[in-house]
Amino acid sequence: MGYVAIRGGGTAIKGSLEALEALRAAEADEGTALSLNTIEHQLRLLTSRILSEGGLYHPPLAALAIKQMQGDTLEAAFALRAYRSTKPRLLTTPVQETEGMRVIRRISSAFKDIPGGQMLGPTTDYALRLMRLELADESPEVFRGIAARFLADTPSEALPQTFPKVVEALRRDGLLPASPPGQGEPFDITREPLVFPIPRSAVLASMARAETGSLLALAYSNMRGYGDVHPTIAELRVGYLPVLLPHPVTGEPVEAGEVLMTECEVVAMYESDEAGAVPVFTLGYGACFGHNETKAISMAVLDRALQKGMKDGPSNPSEDPEFVVLHVDGVDSMGFANHYKMPHYVTFQSDMDRLRTTQIKAEQKKSAQKKGQPE
């Protein structure tokens, strides 16, 4: 008979990892290993998702994580996070202005004509979801042809380097309140614990690396009826944001690199504020690493809902900061769901002890009642 838990745990783990590795390489004869470049570029939206959920902008490592975890988004983001735990924080990034983003796409659903113009860019929004069977077999020549055709259509005049922000126009027109003054250093969720109530910057940071599906589900609950944000997208932009860091000697901002980002601002119907004040629209903000529009929109809707909840008290789950922030992290929720697979022999033994004891008590009570009844 086996002795407690699982004997020979070490051997079992080793065998299990070998089986996992064998499945990863199981494509047999003509199988070629995926290159990190291929993953980063051909699965760019998957890579984007891992960058943002992993909370570390490192596309080659994200690609490696996807390969190693065999395409599991939760596990891949998790690996990136764990890698992050080994690195010290060297400095705090100053605030980066997204107006300086080199956009590949920007749209507004609030105005037809926005300063700088709408730019549809790469999107599946209006693509037909029909199976394109010709993709089943593509040669390098096909790839080169696609690139050549795309580049042949390049407009002669260069795009502007930056585009003005739509919300700034709304602010100038008095439709949105002026941007709130910065409340000191933003909260760093990787170095400080969340103790509720938490500042908005902690909420935003938590959502920026939250699991996409979890954010979507909670935001959708608000859109459908458990809440009333009713958002309009003032602006959604995707592009490369230059990251400016202070020069170690002069302190002047210098460009250290760039990150691909998605940013979304939603405008919601105005709130009846304190009497006498001029009514204005309200704003929700979402932003994340990589190209992930579903996540940025969901985050913006939740930011609006949570700001309302923090002001008036939550009347829906999506307006409760504790409910949202503590349940949207993929690493936390996935880990805990999976931990139930571990042995729980001791606690289950305790459960049985309580159940048997209460069963006996219930039996005793029943027979005592029977005896007490008149014949």
Added chain:
Amino acid sequence: MNPSYELPRDEAGYSFGFLDEYAKREVRRAILKAICIPGYQTPYASREMPMGRGFGTGGLQLTLSLIGRGECLKVIDQGADDSVNAVNLRQFIELTCPGVDTTEHTGEATLIQSRHRIPEQPLNSAQVLVLQVPYPDPLVVVEASEAKRKIMHGEGDYSRLLTKLYEDIVRFAEITISHRYPTRINGHYVLDPSPIPRFDIAKLDHSPALILFGAGREKKIYAVPPHTRAEPLVFDDIPFRAEDFNDAQGQRRACQRCGASDSFLDEFSSANGTATFQCSDSDYCNQRVAAGNGVSCEVTS
């Protein structure tokens, strides 16, 4: 990203204890605060570890922050040193902490990380016990909001928890909490002692060893300092009852392997369908067998 960038494939391993030094220092500071305020859940910025949340990442961060060369470590899960999760954690610590010794003997260890059990052999003042915690707050069963729970703890307001115990007695004539039994520390804070059985609660009281609790996912550290009162929450007229392992005749069951009748037992179904019992603490059982207490000829290797 720079197109000429290549992954540093020859990057030499990880630093001692996996976590960066700032993280370890933060954990140690949280430990000091937890010791100073017995039973108080000290928040800390829990780091992601390379194993799943819920698999002991809180305990692991405590262990990695405390461990140094020359330390002797024991890792157990469900009382056993060789269960998969204990093996996995031990291997990870051996990999990232060169110079650390490991042992299966409770008496030899200076640092013990455990899930769901406190060893049967009494601990001494030179030892530290680290327990892995899934739910740090005993009030979570009666109040979902952490902000509200924090106020209740501060005011020592455990009335809703006591009401739950009272309702249990009304409905079942017994308190039905099987494990994670709410325990008051030093007369004020009530803590969740991690999913140890009620059988182990008495070992918290005036323990000579420091007992630390780490909740990685919930990002809390708390402690029962040495020689500190730990009392399970009960009523004056309803005694606290640990698992008794008595059979239908009221006879205390014994381990079928080492014969111990004072240990927490795991229940097995034998081939003929009857229940048999063995020590949950594998080291305790092995030591007893080695000392000649074996009941039968069967000694599993």
